[in-house]
Amino acid sequence: MLIYITVHKDFSHPSVEKDTFQLDVESTISIEDIKVLITLRYIDLGPDDFDLIQEQSKTKLVNKSKVHELLLGTDNPIKFVMIQRSKGCCCFTF
Numbered sequence: 001m002l003i004y005i006t007v008h009k010d011f012s013h014p015s016v017e018k019d020t021f022q023l024d025v026e027s028t029i030s031i032e033d034i035k036v037l038i039t040l041r042y043i044d045l046g047p048d049d050f051d052l053i054q055e056q057s058k059t060k061l062v063n064k065s066k067v068h069e070l071l072l073g074t075d076n077p078i079k080f081v082m083i084q085r086s087k088g089c090c091c092f093t094f
Helices: 031-039
Strands: 002-007 020-024 050-054 078-084
Touching: 020 031, 031 050
Parallel strands: 002 078
Antiparallel strands: 002 020, 050 078
């Protein structure tokens, strides 16, 4: 299944471009494994440097969640947004 990843406009990392890309993954893959696949695209970016938010519901995804658990019975593609992991509180607008 195809999932779409968008880099949030406020994401700051020297090797990460602000773009949208897609990954072809199995529906049983975990969010944690998706984050590892994303890090293969960029130099010096680790899975602990960012979080994923589900674009439709604007909720942060738990690393142990599986992609098939996020399907809401809709044919809409699954879209995630990469946000910078921060040590303090922050707010992102879409």
